[in-house]
Amino acid sequence: xxxxxxxxxxxxxxxxxxxxxxxxxxxxxxEKDPEAGCIIPLLGPTxxxxxxxxxxxxxxxxxxxxxxxxKNIVCASLPPQVSGREIYTSGLKGMxxxxxxxxxxxxxxxxxxxxxxxxxxxxxxxxxxxxxxERGVNLSPRAAADHLKAIVDETGxxxxxxxxxxxxxxxxxxxxxxxxxxxxxxxxxxxWQKDEDRDAFTGAVDxxxxxxxxxxxxxxxDFEDIVRRIYGATGGRVPMMLRLFKSCAVSERVSKKLSLxxxxxxxxxMQQSGIPIxxxxxxxxxxEVELHRSFASVMSEAGLDFPIQSxxxxxxxxxxxxxx
Numbered sequence: 143x144x145x146x147x148x149x150x151x152x153x154x155x156x157x158x159x160x161x162x163x164x165x166x167x168x169x170x171x172x173e174k175d176p177e178a179g180c181i182i183p184l185l186g187p188t189x190x191x192x193x194x195x196x197x198x199x200x201x202x203x204x205x206x207x208x209x210x211x212x213k214n215i216v217c218a219s220l221p222p223q224v225s226g227r228e229i230y231t232s233g234l235k236g237m238x239x240x241x242x243x244x245x246x247x248x249x250x251x252x253x254x255x256x257x258x259x260x261x262x263x264x265x266x267x268x269x270x271x272x273x274x275x276e277r278g279v280n281l282s283p284r285a286a287a288d289h290l291k292a293i294v295d296e297t298g299x300x301x302x303x304x305x306x307x308x309x310x311x312x313x314x315x316x317x318x319x320x321x322x323x324x325x326x327x328x329x330x331x332x333x334w335q336k337d338e339d340r341d342a343f344t345g346a347v348d349x350x351x352x353x354x355x356x357x358x359x360x361x362x363x364d365f366e367d368i369v370r371r372i373y374g375a376t377g378g379r380v381p382m383m384l385r386l387f388k389s390c391a392v393s394e395r396v397s398k399k400l401s402l403x404x405x406x407x408x409x410x411x412m413q414q415s416g417i418p419i420x421x422x423x424x425x426x427x428x429x430e431v432e433l434h435r436s437f438a439s440v441m442s443e444a445g446l447d448f449p450i451q452s453x454x455x456x457x458x459x460x461x462x463x464x465x466x
Contacts, residue, residue, distance in 0.1 A: 226286075
């Protein structure tokens with residue numbers, strides 16, 4: 143099944159959290175000192191939509207001063223066990239340059255700075271910034287912070303540092319970086335305890351189902367029921383919801399009927415560890431505590447607090463062992 147036959151494969155579902163986070167990021171860049179760069183941490187749990195925020199920003203960006211088409215906002219991904227050298231290597235690769243293993247750190251750094259200036263790059267978004275704080279990294283947190291500060295100071299470029307919330311430790315542990323960085327933009331899953339979050343997640347599911355229906359698919363389950371089940375299976379994360387729908391569509395590309403069993407099979411294939419997400423598609427409808435526990439699990443794994451705002455949320459916190 144190709145992207146052409148199923149628009150959902152290449153369609154971005156616009157929803158409240160994506161819109162709000164994108165607007166906050168765009169405003170932070172627009173309001174910065176025009177003569178200097180800034181550092182904007184964009185953090186959140188895995189598969190919550192941080193990459194979609196950066197991609198949306200890139201789509202709105204202007205063109206760089208380059209012989210071949212490229213944007214003036216560059217996205218680069220930091221590898222595991224990153225070193226100072228690999229910060230510059232990643233940035234150069236994001237701009238389309240090749241690097242050699244024999245290139246020294248200073249050579250790569252100078253080349254990186256020069257490329258930013260010559261191509262008039264305005265923003266570099268470093269994805270997987272949390273790799274700078276993980277075990278086995280070839281760089282101390284303070285040294286990592288120094289590299290990031292130097293990039294901004296020497297080139298005037300702005301940095302978006304996207305990753306898991308534990309990257310916050312680098313900011314909190316370096317007073318100079320902390321004083322230069324903008325307030326962290328935190329993108330969280332939708333919280334089933336909040337009416338507005340329920341409505342926003344429901345709207346995203348409705349948009350995804352609408353896209354599938356235009357391609358001839360039918361979801362056999364009652365809408366409100368399937369929304370609850372999908373919420374539990376994804377912990378309120380829209381990208382995970384879309385991944386689940388796409389998996390279902392591929393498996394039923396002939397019948398085009400997405401039943402509860404279809405969702406259960408797709409969910410079991412997505413499962414790695416933690417709460418068995420396929421259980422949300424059993425015959426018995428999940429209760430409120432199970433839905434809250436799914437959200438609490440995602441927040442706990444990301445090192446974030448689970449805000450208790452209901453009795454069911456309190457029970458979920460006890461069940462998850464994440465009572466704040």
